Structures are given as structure tokens and as C-alpha cells.
Amino acid sequence: MNTFDKKSTLLWLLTVLVVFLVAIAFGLTMRMEQAEITEIGPLNFYILMTSHGLLMAGVWFVAGMAGIQFILSRYVEVPRWGSVFAYVCTVLGVVVLLISTLLAKFHAGWYFLYPLPFYAKGTEHGLLLFMIALTILGVGWLMWSLVMLASIL
Amino acid sequence: MTIQKEVFLFFIVMFLIIVLVFFLVFQASGKSGGAQNVNRKRAIFFFIAFGTVLLVLGITLPKTPYRLFAAEEPTQKVFVVARQFSFAISKFPIANDDDFSMSAGVEITVQKDELIEFNVSSFDVSHGFSLYKDGVLKAQVQAMPGYVNRLRWKFSESGTYDILCLEYCGMAHAAMIAKINVE
Numbered sequence: 001m002n003t004f005d006k007k008s009t010l011l012w013l014l015t016v017l018v019v020f021l022v023a024i025a026f027g028l029t030m031r032m033e034q035a036e037i038t039e040i041g042p043l044n045f046y047i048l049m050t051s052h053g054l055l056m057a058g059v060w061f062v063a064g065m066a067g068i069q070f071i072l073s074r075y076v077e078v079p080r081w082g083s084v085f086a087y088v089c090t091v092l093g094v095v096v097l098l099i100s101t102l103l104a105k106f107h108a109g110w111y112f113l114y115p116l117p118f119y120a121k122g123t124e125h126g127l128l129l130f131m132i133a134l135t136i137l138g139v140g141w142l143m144w145s146l147v148m149l150a151s152i153l
Numbered sequence: 154m155t156i157q158k159e160v161f162l163f164f165i166v167m168f169l170i171i172v173l174v175f176f177l178v179f180q181a182s183g184k185s186g187g188a189q190n191v192n193r194k195r196a197i198f199f200f201i202a203f204g205t206v207l208l209v210l211g212i213t214l215p216k217t218p219y220r221l222f223a224a225e226e227p228t229q230k231v232f233v234v235a236r237q238f239s240f241a242i243s244k245f246p247i248a249n250d251d252d253f254s255m256s257a258g259v260e261i262t263v264q265k266d267e268l269i270e271f272n273v274s275s276f277d278v279s280h281g282f283s284l285y286k287d288g289v290l291k292a293q294v295q296a297m298p299g300y301v302n303r304l305r306w307k308f309s310e311s312g313t314y315d316i317l318c319l320e321y322c323g324m325a326h327a328a329m330i331a332k333i334n335v336e
Contacts, residue, residue: 042324042325042327043324046321046323046324049321107324108323109321113278113279113320113321114279115277115278115279115298116278116279116321116322116323119237119277119278119323120323120324
């Protein structure tokens with residue numbers, strides 16, 4: 001194992017930790033709203049619910065990716081560009097995702113059950129940004145999976 | 154015991170099992186056993202896990218709600234249409250917006266111990282149709298646009314039941330409540 005593998009794993013895990021803490025903060029705010037300690041209103045509540053759900057699900061994937069890549073790099077040569085590409089896509093995807101929810105007010109839930117996203121009025125830009133964010137994340141993670149598979153084979 | 158308490162107990166048990174697994178992994182992480190020993194343990198683990206899955210499926214599958222009262226003829230059909238953010242419930246079919254506004258907010262009454270068939274649909278997004286008595290969930294089915302889902306149910310208790318939406322359907326989802334009376 002070389003220093004690149006160690007450093008990139010550390011970067012992955014630190015990023016996961018930061019996103020995890022943000023998602024926890026969103027979850028706590030939702031709990032406080034339910035307990036009537038805060039008063040952010042239903043729109044902001046569902047904006048946070050959408051962000052919280054996707055960030056938590058994403059953290060789960062990405063932490064697993066970091067762990068698998070770390071263990072894999074002991075046995076096979078993992079191409080650096082695969083790791084860097086997936087990392088850039090993940091960070092970019094999360095940023096666009098947060099813009100689509102927090103700024104463009106997309107709030108159709110973290111599983112965006114069809115056709116609800118098309119019925120949330122005033123959030124058309126949010127829907128577009130949300131779909132772009134999921135595409136960036138999906139492409140990044142799919143490429144990562146293919147790179148890992150190729151390095152084993 | 155209410156379903157909330159059951160869920161809470163289930164959560165606690167699952168949580169303890171996860172903590173136990175983490176503890177065992179942590180304890181075993183220092184030791185290095187022979188490969189043969191590990192393989193044997195793994196085989197036993199998978200055998201037990203597979204057996205548990207089969208057992209749970211065998212016990213629960215015959216009780217699947219999709220086959221509930223399948224052999225009986227329903228005495229009463231009730232038509233339900235959901236829309237952001239209300240329900241229309243009627244003993245007559247609800248086909249359009251006029252039917253919907255006529256039935257929205259109207260509390261119908263059905264008979265106790267009779268087989269009721271709810272025909273549930275939606276005019277816009279996916280909703281949920283759930284029957285609650287005193288805060289306890291009794292039965293539920295999804296209300297989907299373009300589909301009619303059937304829920305057969307016999308009410309064993311009389312009184313007023315709350316009908317709540319159980320699928321997130323937009324900003325006023327939490328306020329989407331209707332009522333049905335059972336005599």
C-alpha cells in the first residue's frame with residue numbers, strides 16, 4: 001500500500017464524517033420541529049427531510065466504498081483516476097443536491113416517488129438540479145464500481 | 154401492547170444484537186485462527202442464517218395481507234379516492250372531480266363484522282390509505298394514480314376510525330385526515 005491509497009482513504013472518510021454531521025444536524029432540526037421547539041414550517045421541514053434522507057443513504061454507500069477501496073488496495077493496484085473521479089463526482093453531487101433542496105426548494109422526499117416531483121409547485125429548477133445531482137452521483141459511483149471490478153480482473 | 158411499544162421493543166432488541174456483533178468482531182479482530190476453522194464457522198453461520206430466513210418466510214407468508222378474506226364475498230364496497238390533500242370516501246364509485254367534491258369530507262358509516270372491500274385510488278400523486286383506531290394502525294393500502302387497489306377488512310370494534318395518508322405526498326401531507334364510522 002502506498003501513501004496515495006492511505007491519504008485518499010483518509011480524505012474519503014473525513015468527507016463522509018462532515019456530510020454525516022450535516023445530515024445529523026438536519027435530522028435534529030426535524031426532531032425539534034416535531035417537538036415544537038423550533039418553528040420552521042412544513043416546506044422547510046420537507047426540504048430538510050429530502051436532504052437528510054439522501055445524505056444519510058449516500059454516506060452509507062460512500063463510507064462502504066472508502067473501506068472496500070482501502071482493503072482492495074492491499075491486494076491489487078487500484079487506478080488513481082478512478083478514486084479521484086468518484087471523489088470529485090461525490091463532492092460535486094452533494095453540493096448540487098444541497099443547492100437543489102436548500103436554495104431551489106426541492107422537497108419531494110428522498111425517494112422522490114413519481115409523480116410527486118412534478119406536483120411540487122414552484123420548484124421546477126429544484127427538480128432539474130436534483131436530477132442533475134443524482135446523475136452526477138450515479139455516474140461517479142458506477143465508474144468507481146467498474147474501475148474496482150477492472151482492477152480485480 | 155400497542156404497536157408503537159412493539160416497534161420500540163423490536164428496535165431495542167435489534168440494536169442490542171448489532172452492538173453484540175460489533176463487540177464480537179472487535180474481540181476477534183486481534184486473534185488469527187486457522188483458515189479451516191474460519192471456513193467451518195462460516196459454513197455453520199450461513200447454514201443457520203439460511204435456515205432462519207426459511208423459517209421466518211414459512212411462518213409469515215401464509216399470513217400475507219394480500220390473501221386476507223380472499224375466499225369470501227364482500228358485503229359492502231367502499232370507494233376511496235385520495236387527492237392532495239384530502240380523501241373522498243363513498244359507497245358509490247368516484248369517477249371525476251364532481252364525484253370527488255360531493256364525497257369529500259362526508260363521513261360514511263359501515264357495519265361491524267361485515268366484510269368491507271375498499272377500492273382505493275388517487276387523482277394525482279401516490280398517497281396512503283390507512284385505518285387507525287385510537288392511534289393504532291389496523292390496516293392500510295397504497296392509493297396510486299391510475300390503479301385501483303383493493304383492501305378487504307372486517308372491523309371488529311365499533312366507533313370512529315381515523316383515515317391517514319401514509320405516503321409522503323407534499324407539504325400538507327401530515328394534515329391529510331378523514332374519518333369513517335363503524336356501527
